[in-house]
Amino acid sequence: MSEFCAAEASRCLLCKKPKCALQGCPVHTPVPECMLLYRQGKLDEAGELLFQNNPLSAITSLVCDWKQFCFGHCVLNVKQAPIHWYQVEQEISGKYLGKVILGRRDDSLLGKRIAIVGAGPAGIAAAVWLYQKGASVVMYDANPRMGGVLRYGIPAFRLDKSLVDEYERILSVVEFRGGCEVSDVAPFAAEYDAVIVCAGAEKPSTLHIPGEERSIQALPFLKEPSAFELGRKVIVIGGGNVAMDACRTAARMGVETWVYYRKTFENMPANPLEVEEAKADGVQFKVFQAPVEVRPGGVVFCDCENIVPEGGGRVVTRIIPGTEHFVECDTLITAISEKPDFLLLSGAEFGADGWPVVSDNGLVSGFKNVYVAGDFRLGPRTVVEAVASARLVVDAVAGNML
Ligand SMILES: Cc1cc2nc3c(=O)[nH]c(=O)nc-3n(C[C@H](O)[C@H](O)[C@H](O)COP(=O)(O)OP(=O)(O)OC[C@H]3O[C@@H](n4cnc5c(N)ncnc54)[C@H](O)[C@@H]3O)c2cc1C
Numbered sequence: 474m475s476e477f478c479a480a481e482a483s484r485c486l487l488c489k490k491p492k493c494a495l496q497g498c499p500v501h502t503p504v505p506e507c508m509l510l511y512r513q514g515k516l517d518e519a520g521e522l523l524f525q526n527n528p529l530s531a532i533t534s535l536v537c538d539w540k541q542f543c544f545g546h547c548v549l550n551v552k553q554a555p556i557h558w559y560q561v562e563q564e565i566s567g568k569y570l571g572k573v574i575l576g577r578r579d580d581s582l583l584g585k586r587i588a589i590v591g592a593g594p595a596g597i598a599a600a601v602w603l604y605q606k607g608a609s610v611v612m613y614d615a616n617p618r619m620g621g622v623l624r625y626g627i628p629a630f631r632l633d634k635s636l637v638d639e640y641e642r643i644l645s646v647v648e649f650r651g652g653c654e655v656s657d658v659a660p661f662a663a664e665y666d667a668v669i670v671c672a673g674a675e676k677p678s679t680l681h682i683p684g685e686e687r688s689i690q691a692l693p694f695l696k697e698p699s700a701f702e703l704g705r706k707v708i709v710i711g712g713g714n715v716a717m718d719a720c721r722t723a724a725r726m727g728v729e730t731w732v733y734y735r736k737t738f739e740n741m742p743a744n745p746l747e748v749e750e751a752k753a754d755g756v757q758f759k760v761f762q763a764p765v766e767v768r769p770g771g772v773v774f775c776d777c778e779n780i781v782p783e784g785g786g787r788v789v790t791r792i793i794p795g796t797e798h799f800v801e802c803d804t805l806i807t808a809i810s811e812k813p814d815f816l817l818l819s820g821a822e823f824g825a826d827g828w829p830v831v832s833d834n835g836l837v838s839g840f841k842n843v844y845v846a847g848d849f850r851l852g853p854r855t856v857v858e859a860v861a862s863a864r865l866v867v868d869a870v871a872g873n874m875l
Contacts, residue, residue: 474514478561482511485556488548493558497546499861500527504543504558511561520569523562528601528643529594531570531636532623533857534562538744542857570639575604575646581871583607588664590614590655590817591671593621595847595859597640599669600647602867610647611665615654619644621673623856625696626715628722658843659820667842667870669835671863674848676814680710680807684767691719691808703728704803708772710734710764711808712741715853717751719808724754731802732756735763735777736790763792764805771801813849834869835862844870 487505494504503522510519523530539545539559547555585608589596592614600610618624620637641649655661661668677690691711694701695718705728709720712734724730732751734741737760741748752758766773776796780789815821821829822838830838835850837843844866847859 474511474516475564477557478511478564481557481561482508484549485558486548492546492548493543493556497542497544499542499855499858500533500864502526502530502543502558502562507565508558508561511565516565517569517572519565520572523566524569524573527857527860528598528640529856529860530562531566531639532594532632533860534559534566535636536627536632537855537857540744540746567636570636570643573639573643575601575643577607578605580607582874585609585666585874586611586664587666587870588613588661588668589671590658590661590668591621591673591847591849592616592619592649592651593671593673593847593859594623594856595671595673595849595863596621596669597644598860598863599671599846599867600644602864603870604644604647606867606871612644612647612649613653613655614649614651617651619649619651621671626692626718628695628718630721630725631718655817657819658817658840662820662840662843665842666874667844668840669844669846669863669866669870670818670837670849671845671847671859672813672817672849674811674813674853676812677807678810678812680764680809682764682766685807687767687769688805688807691715691806692811694719694806695722698722698726701804705729706802707731707804707806708733708800708802709806709808711810712736712743713808713810714743714747715811716808717743717747719806720756721747721751721754723804723806724751724756728804730756732758733762733764733772733774733800734758734760736760737779740790761790765792765797767805768799770803771799772805773797773799811853813852818843818845833865834872835866836869842873 485508494501507519543558549555587608589612592612603610619641624637707723707728707730709732720730720732761777762774763777764772775792777790835844846862846866
């Protein structure tokens with residue numbers, strides 16, 4: 474046990490109604506129970522409890538925005554320093570993951586064949602729980618290996634890929650068909666007892682400006698940075714976490730890297746910690762800048778300003794006419810948000826917003842046995858929310874089949 478974690482565990486108030494778990498954490502991690510086990514030196518028991526509740530605990534404890542979740546909801550926030558539970562969780566789950574051997578825990582889904590499309594966090598969590606319930610699980614993924622964004626998006630300097638490898642070992646008991654892109658789930662719906670689509674949100678949004686085809690997208694860049702010849706200067710457009718990973722990756726490749734963002738630092742959706750880390754990696758920022766055209770050798774930007782509507786209301790950022798200026802760069806990377814690609818849900822009912830109609834438990838309207846989870850259901854969110862949505866679907870699948 475690390476001295477720091479032991480001290481944090483002994484400071485924890487073991488709240489009867491823990492806000493960190495009940496309000497802060499999408500998977501309601503049993504923090505007080507695990508803290509107690511940790512204090513008693515029962516690390517494996519704590520690890521087992523965490524794994525059963527959230528199979529991705531070893532990863533979420535590393536990549537969660539803990540200020541938004543557990544840490545930010547600790548009652549000690551008011552008068553003292555909040556508890557660094559996520560660090561205790563990292564120690565427990567990091568050590569326990571290597572010991573996990575997946576077994577059957579009950580036979581409630583024995584004989585049922587379930588297909589999972591997408592082997593990212595949502596698919597992995599669903600596969601773990603379904604296998605434990607006795608189901609025969611087949612996972613399909615367009616990529617050759619499991620992990621989704623954990624393997625192909627989040628850079629290795631933020632997430633040690635050996636942790637992702639552990640999930641391949643743990644799930645070696647289920648059938649994994651890598652390099653298999655599913656174009657339509659309708660035939661699967663006929664073949665399997667249930668289909669769970671966890672295909673993420675990978676379709677990039679576009680800038681809708683002339684010359685945009687000269688830019689590259691952040692996700693393919695993050696998947697294989699060495700495949701791109703960046704030149705000497707890179708500009709990244711965007712202010713979210715994907716933009717931060719892209720700019721940090723470029724900067725760490727030794728390239729002069731800038732982030733151009735159309736609003737202010739306060740408006741950036743990226744975790745402020747990641748912005749600071751990007752600065753520490755040498756990334757330079759320019760705010761209130763909107764791209765209007767991509768030309769050979771650079772980008773035309775306009776200055777922007779915030780307009781506060783008379784009488785109050787939402788602040789609107791607008792381009793200031795006549796402020797066009799050309800900024801040289803060798804590579805433009807766009808990271809302005811992604812959405813799911815619903816082409817594979819051809820038989821589904823869609824709402825006016827273009828999203829499939831889905832019940833609370835993830836069942837897709839138009840099908841009797843096709844469910845959605847993770848970013849494919851929620852849009853781009855977080856690993857822990859992907860796991861929480863997978864839990865809902867697994868419970869629904871199990872409930873419908875009993
Ligand atoms: C660069 C980046 C950094 C991030 N950083 C963080 C972070 O620090 N903390 C955090 O909590 N969240 C972070 N997120 C968000 C988080 O990674 C996602 O919310 C999470 O991965 C969603 O899990 P998922 O299983 O729904 O989808 P994904 O992880 O996207 O996995 C989807 C899988 O489906 C497969 N697939 C897609 N279409 C098909 C098809 N037609 N046939 C077969 N397979 C298919 C894909 O190959 C992929 O493996 C980040 C996201 C990105 C892009």
